[in-house]
Amino acid sequence: MSDATQHTHTLSCSRSRQRPIFIIGCGSIVRDAHLPGYALLAAPIAGFFDLDHARAQTMAHTVRGSVAFASLHALIAACTAADGIFDVALPPAAQEAALLELPLNSRVLLQKPFGETLEHATRLLTIARQRTLVGAVNFQLRHSPCIGAVRGLLAQEAIGEVIDIECRVVCHMPWETWSFTRLMPRMEVVMHSIHYLDLVRGLFGEPERVWCSTTQHPLSSDLTDTRSATIMSFGPTRRAVVTTFHHHRAPQAHDCSQLKIEGTRGTIVAQLGVNLDYPRGRPDHVQWSRDEQPWTSVPLEGNWFPHAFAGSMNALQRFVAGESTTLESEFADAWRTMALVETCYQSAARGETPPNPPENRDFSAMPLPL
Numbered sequence: 001m002s003d004a005t006q007h008t009h010t011l012s013c014s015r016s017r018q019r020p021i022f023i024i025g026c027g028s029i030v031r032d033a034h035l036p037g038y039a040l041l042a043a044p045i046a047g048f049f050d051l052d053h054a055r056a057q058t059m060a061h062t063v064r065g066s067v068a069f070a071s072l073h074a075l076i077a078a079c080t081a082a083d084g085i086f087d088v089a090l091p092p093a094a095q096e097a098a099l100l101e102l103p104l105n106s107r108v109l110l111q112k113p114f115g116e117t118l119e120h121a122t123r124l125l126t127i128a129r130q131r132t133l134v135g136a137v138n139f140q141l142r143h144s145p146c147i148g149a150v151r152g153l154l155a156q157e158a159i160g161e162v163i164d165i166e167c168r169v170v171c172h173m174p175w176e177t178w179s180f181t182r183l184m185p186r187m188e189v190v191m192h193s194i195h196y197l198d199l200v201r202g203l204f205g206e207p208e209r210v211w212c213s214t215t216q217h218p219l220s221s222d223l224t225d226t227r228s229a230t231i232m233s234f235g236p237t238r239r240a241v242v243t244t245f246h247h248h249r250a251p252q253a254h255d256c257s258q259l260k261i262e263g264t265r266g267t268i269v270a271q272l273g274v275n276l277d278y279p280r281g282r283p284d285h286v287q288w289s290r291d292e293q294p295w296t297s298v299p300l301e302g303n304w305f306p307h308a309f310a311g312s313m314n315a316l317q318r319f320v321a322g323e324s325t326t327l328e329s330e331f332a333d334a335w336r337t338m339a340l341v342e343t344c345y346q347s348a349a350r351g352e353t354p355p356n357p358p359e360n361r362d363f364s365a366m367p368l369p370l
Contacts, residue, residue, distance in 0.1 A: 013314055017321035018043055019107065021313070022079035024072065024098055025089035026050035026059045028177055029111070032279040033140075034089060035062065037309030040302075043317070046084060049075040072101060085109065085316065086135075091180040092116045092190075099127045107320050108135030109313060112198075113190050114334040118342035121335050128331045136316055136327050137334035139198045143311025144304040146270045146284040147199065150261065153288055153298070154203070159263030160290075165203060165240040167196035170256040171275045173246035175223060188225045189214060189344050193242050196259075197344070198329075198337040200232060200240045203261075206336070207232035207240070212344035217247050230344055252276075266290035274305045281305055 021038060023030060026048055038045055047067040048056040056068035069075040079086055080103050088098050089111045096115070102108065108128075114137045115121040128135070141147060154162060173192070181187050189197075189212070200207075210232050214225040229243045248255050257275035261268040268288040274281035286298040301307070318324040 011318070011323070012041060013317035013321055013323060015042065017323070018317050019320060020044045020046035020079070020082045020084040021087050022047045022049075022075050022082075022084050023059070023087045023089060024049050024075065025091075025094075025111070026052070026055045027089060027091075028279070030059065030089050033306045033309045034087065034313075035059070036306035037311075038313060040307065040310040041314055041317075043310075043313060046082060047075050047078055072098075076101060076103065080106075085313075085320065087313070091178075092120065093180065093183070096120070096124060096127065099124060099131070099133065102131065102133065105132050105134065107316065108133050109316050110135060110137050110331075110334075112138050112140075112334075113194050113341070114331070114338050116184060116186065116190060118335075118338050121338035125331050125335045133331070134320065135331065136312065136329045137331065137337075138309070138312050139195065139329040139334065139337065140308035140312040141195045141199055141272075141304060142202055142308075142328055143315065144272075144284070144308035145300040145302045146259075146272065146286050146304065147308075149286045149298040149300060150259070150268055150270055151203075153268055153286075154261070158266065158288055158290055159261065159268055160265030162203070162261060162263045163238050164260075164262035165200055166258075166260045166262075167199070167240075167242045168256050168258050168260070169244040169246070169272075169275055170248045170254070171246060171278070172248050172255075173226075173275070173278060175220060175226065175246070182222045185224060186214075186345055187223050188228050188244065188246070189230070189348075190341050192246070193228050193230065193244055193344075194337065194341055196242045197230070197340050199259075200242070201337055201340060202328075204232075204234050204238060204240060207234055207340070209233045210340070210343045210347050212347040214345070214348045219247060228344070228348075266293075272304055274303065279305060 045063045045066050047069055048059045049069045049072050050056040060066045060068040085107045087109050092115050115124050212230040215227040217226045220226050226246050232240045257272045259270040266289050270286045273284050276282045284303040287295045289295050319327040
């Protein structure tokens with residue numbers, strides 16, 4: 001069987017064809033993931049804009065040759081003149097206004113999620129098409145080295161026919177890092193579990209049936225939901241499960257951030273380490289076993305943070321440069337992930353079956369057993 005590590009990375013865009021990157025929004029995700037990821041590509045970062053100009057200045061001071069723009073219009077003008085790429089790293093509530101400001105035919109990498117709701121995503125997709133924007137939504141987990149290794153093993157049919165995908169997260173997530181989440185009418189599925197729902201779509205396609213439950217945590221009463229469990233079926237033999245718990249406070253030992261894929265001849269297990277000590281994280285790793293043989297580890301060239309962020313920007317750079325004919329997570333595909341998220345929330349709201357406990361039933365009219 002060939003080496004699965006060949007799938008842990010993709011070709012980098014030719015240095016001479018890389019477009020300068022102009023970043024709109026300077027939150028923690030830019031500091032912790034975008035900038036380190038783009039440094040791996042040696043991609044040119046030309047400028048920053050944030051409503052908090054001091055924050056943009058702080059970012060610019062860390063990137064030689066970049067500029068902190070005092071206005072969005074100034075950054076847009078500079079990006080347009082440089083034939084650059086807009087990296088729109090804004091909360092979902094701010095995405096629509098930003099896209100409406102971008103010139104026709106702009107190249108855009110938009111921070112996930114693609115809006116807050118499916119209705120919102122539909123408006124964003126309409127804007128992108130009306131303004132002929134070329135771009136993708138940053139569902140970067142698809143581009144992580146560990147998922148590249150997993151895809152390589154699946155392409156080789158290393159575990160036979162794939163029949164089951166399970167994503168399980170038990171961690172302590174510092175939601176206070178993202179103050180805008182307190183204002184969101186929906187939170188966990190659209191902000192976190194969406195990564196795994198998008199990944200499941202990428203591996204299995206569209207589910208036939210979906211069951212979902214979302215739950216608030218008493219220690220995070222300012223957030224609408226911080227726990228979820230989702231089951232998806234894909235015909236009679238395939239299913240996927242995503243379950244998350246973000247308030248795990250016990251010492252390190254039983255926390256978990258795991259992707260497990262079962263096949264008819266074996267199993268693949270991947271650790272997604274960033275959830276276990278966000279944002280520093282622990283190392284990602286991938287192991288697999290076939291026909292009950294000992295576990296085999298796949299060497300990885302990096303982790304979800306920041307290497308996956310390099311992957312999503314590299315994919316857009318290569319597409320814009322004409323070095324690739326397909327663009328993963330382009331706007332229409334991202335809309336489909338939002339449609340799955342919407343289905344999850346609809347199931348959580350009205351898809352359950354209330355139990356009818358025996359103590360509430362009237363057995364008087366039933367015949368006695370013989």
